[in-house]
Amino acid sequence: MLSGYIPEFRTRFRATIMGIIMGLLNERIQMMPRKELDELQLKLLKAQARRLYELSPFYRERMKAKNVTPEDIRTLDDSAKLPFMTKKDLRDFYPDKLFTVPRREIIRYHASSGTTGKPTIVGYTRKDIDMWAESLGRSLTSVGLGEDDVIQVANTYGLFTGGLGFHYAAERIGAAVVPASTGNTERQIQMIQDLGVTAYAATPSYMMYVGEVAEKMGIDLKQSTLKTGLLGAEPWSDKMRDRIQSQYGIRGINCFGASELSGPLFTECSEQTGIHFWKDVALVEIIDPETHEKLGPGESGEMVITMLQKEAFPIIRYRIGDITMLEEDTCSCGRAHPRITRITGRVDDMLIIRGINVFPSQVEHCLNTNPEVGNEFQILVERKGHLDEMLVKVELKPEAFTDNILELNALRERITSKLRNSLNVGAKVELVPPGSLPRYEGKAKRVKDTREI
Numbered sequence: 172m173l174s175g176y177i178p179e180f181r182t183r184f185r186a187t188i189m190g191i192i193m194g195l196l197n198e199r200i201q202m203m204p205r206k207e208l209d210e211l212q213l214k215l216l217k218a219q220a221r222r223l224y225e226l227s228p229f230y231r232e233r234m235k236a237k238n239v240t241p242e243d244i245r246t247l248d249d250s251a252k253l254p255f256m257t258k259k260d261l262r263d264f265y266p267d268k269l270f271t272v273p274r275r276e277i278i279r280y281h282a283s284s285g286t287t288g289k290p291t292i293v294g295y296t297r298k299d300i301d302m303w304a305e306s307l308g309r310s311l312t313s314v315g316l317g318e319d320d321v322i323q324v325a326n327t328y329g330l331f332t333g334g335l336g337f338h339y340a341a342e343r344i345g346a347a348v349v350p351a352s353t354g355n356t357e358r359q360i361q362m363i364q365d366l367g368v369t370a371y372a373a374t375p376s377y378m379m380y381v382g383e384v385a386e387k388m389g390i391d392l393k394q395s396t397l398k399t400g401l402l403g404a405e406p407w408s409d410k411m412r413d414r415i416q417s418q419y420g421i422r423g424i425n426c427f428g429a430s431e432l433s434g435p436l437f438t439e440c441s442e443q444t445g446i447h448f449w450k451d452v453a454l455v456e457i458i459d460p461e462t463h464e465k466l467g468p469g470e471s472g473e474m475v476i477t478m479l480q481k482e483a484f485p486i487i488r489y490r491i492g493d494i495t496m497l498e499e500d501t502c503s504c505g506r507a508h509p510r511i512t513r514i515t516g517r518v519d520d521m522l523i524i525r526g527i528n529v530f531p532s533q534v535e536h537c538l539n540t541n542p543e544v545g546n547e548f549q550i551l552v553e554r555k556g557h558l559d560e561m562l563v564k565v566e567l568k569p570e571a572f573t574d575n576i577l578e579l580n581a582l583r584e585r586i587t588s589k590l591r592n593s594l595n596v597g598a599k600v601e602l603v604p605p606g607s608l609p610r611y612e613g614k615a616k617r618v619k620d621t622r623e624i
């Protein structure tokens with residue numbers, strides 16, 4: 172009998188020791204002082220530049236065209252000498268012509284959602300999958316999640332990286348995972364209750380929808396075990412976060428990733444003051460999208476990302492198109508890893524209305540300052556004659572929707588004038604009943620632009 176206990180004891184002992192070691196390593200890298208982090212990042216940047224120069228005809232040619240060799244990378248600022256990559260490169264070399272490992276080293280494929288055109292394919296080696304889980308897992312521990320948590324993953328499982336990304340990260344930190352994927356919302360809410368789910372990973376639009384359905388079912392999420400929303404994959408505003416936090420009694424943690432980079436990789440810490448980018452995983456720069464000059468901390472521009480340890484599909488100075496700012500000072504949580512502030516939009520989702528730049532996130536922010544406004548809106552853009560016309564359909568909250576035309580007209584006038592002031596261009600506003608606009612399980616698609624280019 173005893174002989175049966177000994178191997179089991181050994182296995183448990185080994186697992187406990189491994190858990191302790193991994194925990195210590197995790198803690199060490201998260202809290203590493205700035206100087207050490209910079210040294211580590213420079214070492215990884217040099218190694219990646221050298222690896223690509225030697226292995227990849229694509230990168231070697233690009234580097235030669237810029238007259239740069241791996242030896243020219245001596246400081247972190249020298250990253251600016253490296254060539255950019257764009258989404259067009261990924262599409263031109265579809266599906267796997269930029270991969271730098273043989274097929275037999277690839278253990279998984281994913282694809283982007285294709286928000287801005289043809290999806291791109293990403294391949295992963297075993298180490299790539301491991302680093303991805305490590306990066307997001309670290310982020311989850313930075314918001315205090317761990318073995319005591321039950322994390323329900325309501326991001327789509329499949330080619331989209333959201334589902335499996337959160338799944339692996341949650342398992343890595345020892346949490347219990349509920350692999351719900353999207354859809355079947357009532358059942359999702361049932362699971363939250365039955366399994367005592369403490370954290371819910373989804374797009375912010377889906378989180379709001381889950382809240383609406385819960386209300387209809389007569390369930391108050393505030394009274395549930397749910398405490399944390401791991402929300403991202405699409406632009407959302409602080410106002411929307413305020414709404415989610417106050418209506419559903421959860422903290423809304425902003426999470427960031429993109430399939431080209433691996434998938435969801437980084438989140439805010441418990442301080443909720445920007446998304447930490449682990450310095451040994453990625454190097455972030457912000458550039459002026461017109462001049463390509465590097466911008467300093469606190470200046471808004473296009474984010475450029477270099478993945479420092481990716482093997483199968485390396486990404487160097489990738490112009491991802493997201494607009495944000497960088498914060499380099501040590502966070503109040505004590506971590507010296509840089510943060511990006513909320514992403515205000517993508518260079519390519521900017522609408523030009525009568526010559527004025529308009530981001531859908533500006534519209535969302537402005538609408539959310541009105542207490543009568545409900546959870547969804549839609550922007551329709553068309554060209555009438557030579558003029559751009561923008562119509563914003565706005566859902567109202569049930570308590571604000573009334574039959575009193577005079578009251579509705581006054582509210583519409585108020586929202587129209589607020590929008591004009593915040594966007595610097597006029598938009599028509601139509602107030603629509605609660606629940607009448609489309610809901611989204613994954614990323615929201617709130618803009619319909621029917622203008623011919």
Ligand code: ADP
Pocket residue numbers: 283284285286287402403404405406407425426427428429430431491493514517
């Ligand atoms: P696609 O580019 O086809 O949408 P992905 O599914 O990989 O491909 O999505 C990545 C993009 O999603 C990012 O480049 C960014 O624009 C957006 N995104 C991801 N997380 C956030 C977030 N927290 N806030 C705003 N946008 C985000």
Ligand code: ZN
Pocket residue numbers: 440441442447502503504505506
């Ligand atoms: Zn922090």
